[in-house]
Amino acid sequence: MKAFTYQRADSVRQAAAAAIKSGAKIIAGGTNLLDLMKLQVETPSQLIDINRLPLDKIEETPEGGLRIGTLVRNSDLATDPRVRQRYGVLSRALLAGASAQLRNKATTGGNLLQRTRCYYYYDVTKPCNKRSPGSGCAALAGFNRIHAILGTSDDCIATHPSDMAVAMRALDAKVETVNREGEAKAIPIAEFYRLPGNTPEIETSLKPGEIITAVTLPPPPPGVQVYRKVRDRASYAFALVSVAAIVDNTRGQIRSARLAFGGLAHMPWRVAQAEQRLVDAPANTTTFNAAADAVLEGARGFGANDFKMPLARRTLHSVLAEMTRT
Amino acid sequence: MDEHDSNAGPNKFKVTRRTVIETGTTALLLTTLPRASLAAGPADDNEPPPVKVELQINGHTRSLTLDPRTTLLDALREHLALTGSKKGCDHGQCGACTVLIDGRRINSCLTLAAMHDGHSITTIEGLAWGDDLHPLQAAFVEHDGFQCGYCTSGQICSAVGMLAESQQGMPSYVTGDLTQPAAELTDAEIRERMSGNICRCAAYPNIVSAIKQAAGMPT
Numbered sequence: 279m280k281a282f283t284y285q286r287a288d289s290v291r292q293a294a295a296a297a298i299k300s301g302a303k304i305i306a307g308g309t310n311l312l313d314l315m316k317l318q319v320e321t322p323s324q325l326i327d328i329n330r331l332p333l334d335k336i337e338e339t340p341e342g343g344l345r346i347g348t349l350v351r352n353s354d355l356a357t358d359p360r361v362r363q364r365y366g367v368l369s370r371a372l373l374a375g376a377s378a379q380l381r382n383k384a385t386t387g388g389n390l391l392q393r394t395r396c397y398y399y400y401d402v403t404k405p406c407n408k409r410s411p412g413s414g415c416a417a418l419a420g421f422n423r424i425h426a427i428l429g430t431s432d433d434c435i436a437t438h439p440s441d442m443a444v445a446m447r448a449l450d451a452k453v454e455t456v457n458r459e460g461e462a463k464a465i466p467i468a469e470f471y472r473l474p475g476n477t478p479e480i481e482t483s484l485k486p487g488e489i490i491t492a493v494t495l496p497p498p499p500p501g502v503q504v505y506r507k508v509r510d511r512a513s514y515a516f517a518l519v520s521v522a523a524i525v526d527n528t529r530g531q532i533r534s535a536r537l538a539f540g541g542l543a544h545m546p547w548r549v550a551q552a553e554q555r556l557v558d559a560p561a562n563t564t565t566f567n568a569a570a571d572a573v574l575e576g577a578r579g580f581g582a583n584d585f586k587m588p589l590a591r592r593t594l595h596s597v598l599a600e601m602t603r604t
Numbered sequence: 605m606d607e608h609d610s611n612a613g614p615n616k617f618k619v620t621r622r623t624v625i626e627t628g629t630t631a632l633l634l635t636t637l638p639r640a641s642l643a644a645g646p647a648d649d650n651e652p653p654p655v656k657v658e659l660q661i662n663g664h665t666r667s668l669t670l671d672p673r674t675t676l677l678d679a680l681r682e683h684l685a686l687t688g689s690k691k692g693c694d695h696g697q698c699g700a701c702t703v704l705i706d707g708r709r710i711n712s713c714l715t716l717a718a719m720h721d722g723h724s725i726t727t728i729e730g731l732a733w734g735d736d737l738h739p740l741q742a743a744f745v746e747h748d749g750f751q752c753g754y755c756t757s758g759q760i761c762s763a764v765g766m767l768a769e770s771q772q773g774m775p776s777y778v779t780g781d782l783t784q785p786a787a788e789l790t791d792a793e794i795r796e797r798m799s800g801n802i803c804r805c806a807a808y809p810n811i812v813s814a815i816k817q818a819a820g821m822p823t
Contacts, residue, residue, distance in 0.1 A: 283652045284672035284718050309714045312675070313695050325672070327719055353708075357774045362782040373777040377800025378766065379702055379711045513777065513799035 280321040287328045290489055294458035296326045298487030304328055306349060307384040309376075310392040318402055319393075319409055333491055336360070342497035345454075348387030348490045352442065353378065355386060365495060367503035367522050371445035374507040377514050387490035390443055390453065390470070391482065394436035394544075395516055397421065407433045408478040423582040424518065427590075428574075429543040434478030435580055438471065438545050439516050445505055446493060447546035448522040448538035454492040455484065464494065471545030478544070499536060501526030506597045507540075508589060517541035519590045525556070525601045532556045532565070532602060539573065542590060549573050561602030566595045655718040661686070662730025672718055677701045679717035680727060688728035688757045692802075699801035702758040702765070703727050709765025711800075728757035731764065740764055743814035747823070751805035759801045763815050766797045770819075789819060 287293035301323035356372035405414035520540035552572035692700030731738035
């Protein structure tokens, strides 16, 4: 680990002012950042610990949604009775991620900002445009079984590893931030993440010194909520494919649907066209395949991850069939 | 060490296998490595200012001045000689370093000691009362919940945290109905909830039995 100075933040604005400096990093749970620092993938010269800030509450919003403080731990969010009752897809996605020990430490904001588990990003001896812009992408022709099939670029085929963010994408969450001037923003999660393009090192729309303070959830949409995760082990593994689905259906007729996917792209993946194909459609194989076609439009495999195309289709089919079974 | 007080008295100078290993290891390390390198990897030219930390460990206040890079695990093992918490992968993948902070289980390798100023930490050394083993320790012995034993302290600390979580009504990924206040512990629940602790000897069936016994379930 490279040497750094350690400082505890007393206020969000103070943290934002400190974080704007080159080499400074915010630390909350630290479960991803310290892992990367040990490998010298991340080499901050200053750590700003925000764990003592009062950002660990879950509150009702006037609109009937929830406002989740950025320091709420993943396990506390998954366990909150309001989340379990009204946002089951989020609770289930959180419980699908990592291990109990990590969930007890990992925070809401940190989970959103966690970095890809691309092997080449983690290996400082290999080219990686995300870690070292301009050095190339070793995954393109390398061992790319876990990599993206949608929204990729010639510079990066990494996936976003979060389960929580996939559920939040389906729920149309907003990411609340504050900058060092104290200005607050609410960024729709659809605009929060970026495709890799030719700047895969820039993963979100956050500006330097802009700090996540909360995530807000609008009132839950009608329908059943499911989070299905397909992975190499039964537990404690990242998704090969995951689906967050919220489907409202009556006697085999779908009224509305929301679908977000993990494991397929550089960010949680949602396709409006796929959801539209389900609206007012009968819950049958033809409908499910039409939705899958829309999700996978433009999909491209890189050899070892070609299997993700049929896997995503079958997982979606299975989830929709389960949710609309009469 | 306070934790070893129960060894005082007639056995004070008894040499055990552990004493020999600890002494030998320490002597070797002192002759070959500067202390900072143990905690933080290769030393840098510009050493950052140290941080003062006060930790409540197993009921005792410990004040330390540490390189900010020192993980909680390294603080326990290298600065406080509490070597019960093990360093397996050092990346949060194996669970051998599991300790309880304010009663909640975490990976001590993936957190900085400096982040826990004032926190109450329980390690495997803090579970027993003198010679009276914690029920989970006793159950692990009775059910042979280990072979090499390297993961065991992490398994036991994790199980202590897991049973508390279960009692508090925390659901898991395999819990059928999330809207129910508390899931009943089953083999599947225990296995899912303990998935952050890897046992390379694969003593899993006996670990599950030990946990069930400690939880008062039929084994």
